Amino acid sequence: MPSEPAEVPHYHGHRARLRARFREAGGQGMPDYEILEILLSLAIPRRDVKPLAKDLIARFGSFAGVIAAPLDQIEAMDGMGEIAPTALKVVQEAALRLLKADVAKRPVISSWTALLDYCKARLAREAREEVYVLYLDRKNVLMADEVHGKGTVDQAPLYIREVVKRALDHVASAVILVHNHPSGDPSPSRADIEMTKDLAAALKTVGIALHDHLVIGRQGHASFKSLGLL
Template sequence: MPSESDRQKDLLQEAPVAEAAPHYHGHRARLRARFRETGGQGMPDYEILELLLALAIPRRDVKPLAKDLLARFGTFANLISAPLDQIEAQEGLGEVAAIALKTVREAALRLLAAEVMQRPVISSWNALLDYCRARLARESREETRVLFLDRKNVLIADEGHGKGTVDQSPLYIREVVKRALDHAASAVILVHNHPSGDPAPSRADIDMTRDLATALKAVGIGLHDHLVIGRQGHASFKSLGLL
């Protein structure tokens, strides 16, 4: 018959051993505390990215992954602006984390859009340029958007009107005119990007803009401006004397 000491040893052997918390849990708690205190101001990009990745990948140390992603894409902005499939294909990421990153970009765009929608474009021109750059400057393909203005030049709608290749994007003039009439717009602003980075208008850009201006004028709608967005800046047809 086992002695009392033997029974106690058996109980000790059978008792579950509490697992130590992974080493990165304390690090995450400190990051969250810093974010709470500062709102994120002053924290480097890799720490903000690390906090975000930790929400999508809770059971892994994501600090090395955050630094690796920034090294590959160059900047936080480049990372969240990359195509979803390109982000998802990165080693260490999956669908959940990739969608989390793209959600951040969409939230940022909506925040910027809130600064310009339902406001006169003249008084919010710099905010409008910030929004257009954030939406289009890092796109890998040309994309065209049309901004619709009412008679007081208040921005009432923003619509995408086609994605193309690295150096051209289709624009259907009749569709732009139709949508302008649907919105009861008095003027429109055409916006598209140059993935090459150089915002200088091409000959095709100039010819298409003149055709659009003529078609809009026929139904009493003005072409307020055509903005070309590139990573190196932007070009305004109005400022260049092309409208």
């Protein structure tokens, strides 16, 4: 006797409708969990991932919160499997590269808002303090950005000699220091202020300017130059 045709899982039609809505409107008007559901369905094709998408949004607050969450916390969620966590981090890296493209090879003064968007996307949701240094040429065009320290929830190491060395390696005319406050409050600490003075003095000895020091937090950002601290 001929075998019965395999029953099509109920979520297949739902996925097709989601994809069609996305193609028609480019995701406009779709809630975060539906965008996440489409992404998860590509990494987990043989299971209904709508409940998982909602669980992730509940845990991390938003689509942006999910893709920016630490990898170990994403992997710890029930049902993630091996492929989906990597897929989420690939989306995060793609978003960062799109934002960086708006500031690369352009004077930072004319692309300041784009630069802030890039720094916020990279650092605002990090659970530990990280220090980045942006290297600028004589026209204040961004040449490179490098991480110079990863630390704890309230401090990260910065080796001034290493920053000066890398600035010379890049033949930079100026640098911008960027770090995050995982607490969310971007207000500079006394240690931030003292370290910035030391770095500015060290760079000045080799003819390189410290253009600004940006502190990034979920509540906003602080600019040392705007605050009159530099």
